[in-house]
Amino acid sequence: MYQGVMNGVRLGSYSYCESLGVTSFHGGSLLSGAVAGALGAFIASPAYLVKTHLQAQTVEAIAVGHQHNHLGVSDAFVTIYRRDGLIGLWRGVNGAVPRVMVGSAAQLATFTSAKEWVSHSQWVSPNSWLTTLIAAMISGVAVAVSMTPFDGRLYHGFSDCMLKVCQAEGLRGFYKGMGPVFLRLAPHTMLSMLFWDLLRQQTVKDQQG
Template sequence: MEPVPPELDLVLGASACCLACVLTNPLEVVKTRLQLQGELRAPGTYPRLYRGLVASMATVARADGLRGLQKGLAAGLLYQGLMNSARFYCYSLACQAGLSQQPGGTVVAGAVAGALGAFVGSPAYLVKTQLQAQTVAAMAVGHQHQHQSVLGALETIWRQQGLLGLWRGVGGAVPRVMVGSAAQLATFASAKAWVQEQQWLPEDSWLVALAGGMVSSVAVAVVMTPLDVVSTRLYNQPVDSAGKGQLYGGLADCLVKICQQEGPSALYKGLGPAYLRLGPHTVLSMVFWDELRRLARWPQQRDT
């Protein structure tokens, strides 16, 4: 990819992912509910309130109204803006420094950029997860935090748990985003370059970015889903007066407890909605990002 200034990539990357978030947030709501369903309970010992993508979307709409499908959207946009501005800025700096030209450089750059982005955006993701889990008592899964708004949630967490409480669960988020970011950026760049080499499509066509994004989406969903389940559980668990999680002691403890009590397959809970969310989100994000970069470079190319 031809470079653009890192400061511009910061804006373009965040804008692209926010556009994608608006379209895919209903799938994120369903995915969150499915991942919390049956928490720390053996298979078959709990009522399955949410079953599959279409049925679960209908369930959410009946319980919370059509607006319920966009629960946590404001927090989601805040998360996408914060996380991806840091992520794309860091990735762009790495590419500008020539790291992407080294063997495995795009993977390393994507992972480091993802870790930074996950840390920056963690408070917003915490609130997003808790808001999306909230519903009427009859359809509730996971702990119910009873937040009224994004700002109200941030204020409540700050008041009850202090500054560190806003980054509770970041230990699960950083590995999740590191893996996903490395897979997304590396496979997108590689797939896009391969499609261009085959000359099946015009080099400047948006379809090239679409093809790269489709390949990238599969890789992201496969590697991210287990860590995504863990991250959702860590962010949504209740805490004691000291701000310590009451269900899990951290990433490793959560992984072990899920596998022991729910079986290893529980790490892929919500895989269908996860892919249907991550797939379109990855494709849309990458296509929007690529096209916005093209538009940003157009005045310079025109002058040339």
């Protein structure tokens, strides 16, 4: 649910920026991707909070830490709202927005640039799905590299995390676990970008027809 809401808002917003011509300006793709990512992360934040609560739940025999004991998705939303109010549904948004902003900017800007580069190189037909796939693969690497530093341990806020990791381990500390992060994010990015672009191309063809 979280991914569906976030990516729906994010990709839809980016497409809207494209239609306005924002992405054609220098740095426009990067800026549009960042803004779209921030908007998607903010709107989907309650769904992410509920997802995290439900994933953390387990049976008493192996439970670690606080257990929320929600009965389901709807119950989780209602319980959080009753306990913490509307603002409580957006708990943790200050950590989610910067992460998705960076990842979205890297993903969409890299995908757009890579697709143009592959098309101009004439390795394959510009209208071939292979062009989109190659661009999506390149974009997947960019996403993994840009988002790995945000997937570290918990600290007292985003700034505290960045500062302490840098002081303790240097820049290399931000890329611990890069392999698993790549295996998680790269396929997701490849498939998302591939189907998103193919559907956009089909929509344009249908409108022209």
